Amino acid sequence: MDDQTVFKMDEPVGETRLDTAAQGLIGKPLDRFEGPLKVSGRAPYAYENLAGDPDVAFGYLVLSGTGAGTIRSVDTSAAEKAPGVLAVIHDDNGPRASADPNDQRPAAIKGEVVHFGQPICVVVAETYEQARDAARLVKVDVETKEGQYDLLANRDRAHKAQNGAMQAEVTKGDFDTAYANAEVTLDVTYTTPSQSHSAMEPHAATAKWDGDELTIFGCYQLVSTNVGQLAKTLGIPKSKVRMLNPYIGGGFGGKLGIGPESVFAAIAARQLGRPVKIALTRQQVYQATSRRSDTIQRLRLGTTRDGRITALAHDTITSNSPGDEFFEPTGISTVFLYAGENRQITHKLAELNLLLSSSMRAPGEAVGMLALENAMDEMAEKLGLDPIEFRRRNEPEVDPQDGKPFSSRSLVQCMEEGAKRFDWANRPKAPASRREGEWLIGMGMAAASRKNLLQQSSAAISLSSDGRCVVSTDMTDIGTGTYTILQQIAAEILGLPREQVIVKLGDSDLPQAPGSGGSWGANSAGSSVFVAAEGVVAKIAEKLGVKPDEVTMKDGTAIAHNKQTPLAEILKGETITVTGTFKPGRTFKDTHQASYGAHFCEVAVNAVTGETRVRRLLTVAAAGRILNEKTATSQCYGGQIFGIGSALTEELVVDTRTGLLVNHDLAEYHVPVNADVPQLEVVLLPERDRIASPLAGKGIGELAICGVGAAVTNAVYNACGVRVRDYPMTLDKIL
Ligand code: MOS
Numbered sequence: 001m002d003d004q005t006v007f008k009m010d011e012p013v014g015e016t017r018l019d020t021a022a023q024g025l026i027g028k029p030l031d032r033f034e035g036p037l038k039v040s041g042r043a044p045y046a047y048e049n050l051a052g053d054p055d056v057a058f059g060y061l062v063l064s065g066t067g068a069g070t071i072r073s074v075d076t077s078a079a080e081k082a083p084g085v086l087a088v089i090h091d092d093n094g095p096r097a098s099a100d101p102n103d104q105r106p107a108a109i110k111g112e113v114v115h116f117g118q119p120i121c122v123v124v125a126e127t128y129e130q131a132r133d134a135a136r137l138v139k140v141d142v143e144t145k146e147g148q149y150d151l152l153a154n155r156d157r158a159h160k161a162q163n164g165a166m167q168a169e170v171t172k173g174d175f176d177t178a179y180a181n182a183e184v185t186l187d188v189t190y191t192t193p194s195q196s197h198s199a200m201e202p203h204a205a206t207a208k209w210d211g212d213e214l215t216i217f218g219c220y221q222l223v224s225t226n227v228g229q230l231a232k233t234l235g236i237p238k239s240k241v242r243m244l245n246p247y248i249g250g251g252f253g254g255k256l257g258i259g260p261e262s263v264f265a266a267i268a269a270r271q272l273g274r275p276v277k278i279a280l281t282r283q284q285v286y287q288a289t290s291r292r293s294d295t296i297q298r299l300r301l302g303t304t305r306d307g308r309i310t311a312l313a314h315d316t317i318t319s320n321s322p323g324d325e326f327f328e329p330t331g332i333s334t335v336f337l338y339a340g341e342n343r344q345i346t347h348k349l350a351e352l353n354l355l356l357s358s359s360m361r362a363p364g365e366a367v368g369m370l371a372l373e374n375a376m377d378e379m380a381e382k383l384g385l386d387p388i389e390f391r392r393r394n395e396p397e398v399d400p401q402d403g404k405p406f407s408s409r410s411l412v413q414c415m416e417e418g419a420k421r422f423d424w425a426n427r428p429k430a431p432a433s434r435r436e437g438e439w440l441i442g443m444g445m446a447a448a449s450r451k452n453l454l455q456q457s458s459a460a461i462s463l464s465s466d467g468r469c470v471v472s473t474d475m476t477d478i479g480t481g482t483y484t485i486l487q488q489i490a491a492e493i494l495g496l497p498r499e500q501v502i503v504k505l506g507d508s509d510l511p512q513a514p515g516s517g518g519s520w521g522a523n524s525a526g527s528s529v530f531v532a533a534e535g536v537v538a539k540i541a542e543k544l545g546v547k548p549d550e551v552t553m554k555d556g557t558a559i560a561h562n563k564q565t566p567l568a569e570i571l572k573g574e575t576i577t578v579t580g581t582f583k584p585g586r587t588f589k590d591t592h593q594a595s596y597g598a599h600f601c602e603v604a605v606n607a608v609t610g611e612t613r614v615r616r617l618l619t620v621a622a623a624g625r626i627l628n629e630k631t632a633t634s635q636c637y638g639g640q641i642f643g644i645g646s647a648l649t650e651e652l653v654v655d656t657r658t659g660l661l662v663n664h665d666l667a668e669y670h671v672p673v674n675a676d677v678p679q680l681e682v683v684l685l686p687e688r689d690r691i692a693s694p695l696a697g698k699g700i701g702e703l704a705i706c707g708v709g710a711a712v713t714n715a716v717y718n719a720c721g722v723r724v725r726d727y728p729m730t731l732d733k734i735l
Contacts, residue, residue, distance in 0.1 A: 003578045010585035012690040016530070017493045017537075018625075022554050025697075029630035032481045034247065034390050043247040047204035047279045047465075049217040053150065056206075057086055059122045059268050059278040060131035062138045062238045063288055067659025069115040070149030072253030078137040079123055080216040081349050084130030087471035088138060089268050089729060090121030113142055115355045116288025124276060128614035132366030147353035149656045151319050152191075158317045158348035160516055161327040163480035165363060166347075168327065170335050172401055173342035175300075181434025182302025185311075188381045190299070190371040192727045194319075194652040194661075195292040196285075196669055197360050200479075202290055204279035205262035207269040207497065210520045213243045214270075218262050221251045222515030223474040227508045229258045231245040234266055245507035247514075251478040252360035259289050286664035291652060293318040293328040293357035295367055299375035302342075307383045307393045309340035314372060318353040326358055333706065335603040336592055337372070337411075339396040346716035352614040353659050366709075370646060370727055373446035373710030387445055387714070388424070389417045395726035399592035406422040407591040407691035408698070409624035411447060414685060418445065418620040421683065422600040431721035439604040441615075442719025448621065450595030452698040454584040455514035461490060461578055465534050465571040467556040469496055470687040471532075472504040475513035477527040480701060481631030483524050485553040486529050488628060489673045489695070493533035495553030502552060511579050519595075522627055523692070524582065530694045532580025539576045540567075573599025587691045595623035595698045599643070599711035605719040610731035612716055614644050617685070618709065622702035624689035632700050644672045646705075647712035649729050 018026045037043035050056050076088035095536060107420045113120075120140050125131035161168040179185060206217040214236070220226040223243050232237040261278040261632050269276040280288065294316050302311030319330040331345035360366070370386045381391035394544070395412055398405050427443035428434040429497065434441040459473035471490045477483050491498045534548070540558050541548040544565065552559040557566050602616040618642050626632045649670035653662045662668045682704070688696040709727070714732065717723045724733045 003535060003539065005531060005578055006581045006583065007531045008583040008585040008588050009084040009694065010542055012587060013694045014489055014690060016694060017652060018695060020200060021495065022494045024494055025488045025498065026234065027626050027629055028488070028672055030484055030488065030628055032484045032631060034477060034483050035471060036251065038247065043246055044200055044338055045204065045249060046217045046219040047277055048204055049206045050208065050275050051155055053275060056275045057124050057126060057272060057278055058128040058131045059124045059264055059276050059283060060128065061119050061264060061278065061280065061288065062121045062123065062135045062140065063284060064113045064116060064140065065120040065171055066142045066144050067149060069113045069142040069144040071111045072143055073111060073141045075120060075139040079134040080181070082134035084126040085134045085200050085252045085270055085602050086124045086126065086735045087268065088123050089271060093352060111166055116356055117661070119264065119288055122268055122278065124272060147659050148351065149348055149353055149654050149659045151296060151317065151352060154350040154352060155296055155317050158350035161347045161349040162325045164329065164716055166329040166332050168347045170331065170401060171343060175311050175313050175342045175344040178342035179300055179302040182311050183305045186301045186375060186382060187298050188375055188378060190374060190725045190727065191298045192295045192367040192370055194294045194354065195360060195650050196652055197252040197254030198666060198669065198671055199250030199252055199254055199638055202280050202282055203259045203261050204256065205265045206261065206275060206277045207265035208275040209270055210450040211540040214263055214266055215244065217244050219248050220245055220258060221255045221476055221478055221517050223476060223506060223508050224512045225515060226258050230262055230266065232483060234262050240324065241508065243508040244506060245476055248476055249480040252361045253363060253515060254289055256359055282666060283664045286669065287355060287661055290358040291354065292354040292360035293320060295328055295330055295384060297330055297368065299371055301379045303379065305382065307385050307390050309338055309343045309394045312338065312340040313344040315346045317348045317350055318357065319350045319354065320357045321354060322351050324356055328357065328367065329364035329698045330371065332364040332451055333369055334372050335401050336399050337447065337449050337482055338394040339400050340394065343401065346601065347612060350670055354654065360635055362450055362705045365706040369707040370709045372697060373707045374713055377444065377714040378418050389421055391415065391447055394606055404590065404592045404706045407593045407690040408624065408687055410685055410718050411449065411596040414596055414620040414622055417685060418598040418600045418618055422618050424600060428718055431718055438607050440607055440719040441602065441604050442715045442717065443602045444711050444714025444718050445598060446707040446714060447602045448599060448619070448707040449594050450519055450699060450703040450706050452595060452692055453518040453728065454588050455520045455524040455581045455691060456581065457513045457524040458511035458579055459513065459528040459532050460511050461532040461536050462575055463494065464575045465568045465573050467496060467500050467567050469494060469501045470504060471501060471529055472510045473511045473513045474506065474700035475521065476506050476516045478516045480516060480521060480635060482516070482521060482525065483630055485627045485631060486524060489526050489529045490533050493530065493553065494536060494584065496556060519701035519703065520699065523695060523697045526627060526695050527582035527693050528580050531582045532578050534582050535578035536576055540570055543570050545613040545717050577673050584695070591691055593692050595621065595696060595700055595703045597621035597703055598709045601711040601715040603712065603715040603719050605716055605734065610735040612648055612729065614678050616678055616714060620683045620684065622685040622687045623703055624687050624692055624698035625695060625696040627695065629684060632684060633682045635701045636704035637680050638709055639702065641672050642705045643708025644676060646727060647709035648728050
């Protein structure tokens, strides 16, 4: 018997079973049980499905070697004659799959090349090697046009962005007048480069048709959204697409939307009547999926002499490919992080012939706070204030834009705790004042904040008489720990040993979750598991003739009115199934919700070579109740490492003559390696946010990346007195 239960959160949720259950599973630093499967090759990824099926054919994409132009012809004759080739599929009107989940357009631009690396056609052969070999024989004749590849050169051509992940313009009061009248002012411009997600698992898909029904094994973060995108692109109903993504090797936003691999695999499989697999090479991932936009960010701060912000402007220019309207929302945190009556936060978009720019790890804040938190450091110095004290003086009581109360906000506590642990009081007070041989030592800090984005989510729980429990939802686990966290929640509420709870994810046939994105995954999907599990408890209570509140679930039994009854006796061979749906309600609308943190960094900068070594990095974070200390901490480690890369090395280099991304692999695109990363420290402050979710939690996934790069560059400034405003802060810019 199936039951539905819906919970819309219109009021704060008080104490729950998560607070009172005997096992105390919530928050425990439990291992991700799919981790060993992934690192030992036992978790099948998209490309590994249908392994050994002799019917499977292999596709290899041919990408544009031109940055801009019109396709005159695609000569496939030589490729078609190559050994093993089954078909070369191309269509001038073919799909340019969008990696932006907000963008549901098929985005076909007839016969036009809009960026270097744009997929042109697919060669399908009996083996991968044959397809790859034949792909070299395809001749694409393009009438080239002058392309636009350089954001700086196109800054004046930028137009006001369309509202997207945030409003393109957020203003309050009269910035210009307040800035003109401010006692102390700062006007600085920062630039950040395009970046690549560089997930461990390159994009891949395996497609198989049964009649008019498509099964796609993919690697995407948002199953139901991705099914919709694929169905729309293929021109078939959503109900005809089944997507399976149970294991994903990282995403970082690069897999929020479908990529060309699944579109071409589906088209090729349909045409050939055989299953088709396509894997992008690492180089193709860099060139043909999506990137984080480059940005130009102008920060203006006006303050009183004692450091109260009276005027704040953050004006950004970002880029995207022709016709794509997503903009990097750099100002998200600037809207609410600091006080100030007169504000102006704007975003413009310049059209460049580069691949799609889309969401990457903390879209907006991750690079917006590189600028904001660097500017705060510059202003603190101008004012002669400790950077923490400057931030404290501008701590708003309520959301400074619209006056909503914060659901919880522990920024000051995070800064204070971090300062204590990092011995901030003993930092070098003046730049370039501490030296160890040829190394200059400096310390810097920055705030972190990431908006809490709660989403509707559903999950089903089946509980059998023998105490076996199955949690199922189309939620994904991209390496973040979803399997383990959902298991913890269900086991805790139902009083079951963890091992008896099986979690099924990543299948579009299962109840719809919002997927992994925007740091909403654990909190949203977890809340739906909470609702479903409470629904199961309610059914048990009904059978016992008591109220749900009177039931304690423990050790595979239900205790009520001093009587302990085993589940087998209550269920008598029956299986209870409840689908729970969680919906954000008034509490979400009526409050401003975000997670907060503070980063502290110590660097050594070599006075001879300009080399920066990060010596210590501490992040103190507060994100409501932590569901699993280990997975939450790991997410923060990831953010810290990302931040070191953003500050010092990460940069997609564009050949501005051709639009080629020059460093399109992990050898040349420099993410930090072990030798670049010191022992990292993460401290999670205890916090309960009863307004934010029934779990009392907020998002933490992307929190730590926000601001951390600025802590690094602020430390570099403190070490050597060089303020580099163009990220990344490579050696040449420091010397
Ligand atoms: Mo994240 S950029 O929403 O995967």
